């Protein structure tokens with residue numbers, strides 16, 4: 001079971017192997033590989049399987065309100081998109097979520113409120129504009 005926080009349901013879509021550190025990139029790659037194998041995901045509050053490599057988790061931005069607010073924003077917009085209420089504890093299959101509709105909504109900004117002020121936003125914009133060709137996540 002992949003533990004995933006709300007806004008990482010967006011970050012996974014544009015992950016190309018780049019991240020905060022080598023270790024973070026390695027762990028994120030492993031999570032994406034599990035998603036591509038369609039391992040079930042469960043929504044968690046706060047740090048998740050992708051955050052696991054952050055050494056000083058308690059002192060990182062992972063617990064800050066602005067980051068938790070990203071989780072709420074992402075879950076609200078993805079819930080509206082899918083017609084299924086997603087919250088902490090919800091379980092879902094990667095292949096049911098990461099599809100062309102999800103990518104289109106990412107690309108047109110429908111589910112990007114969580115990305116406001118994110119340092120990676122320009123990079124994620126470019127990846128989406130380029131048709132997600134560089135992304136490691138499979139899309140159905």
Ligand code: SF4
Nearest residue numbers: 011115118120121124
């Ligand atoms: S802009 Fe930031 S929050 Fe949005 S998908 Fe990219 S990395 Fe994630």
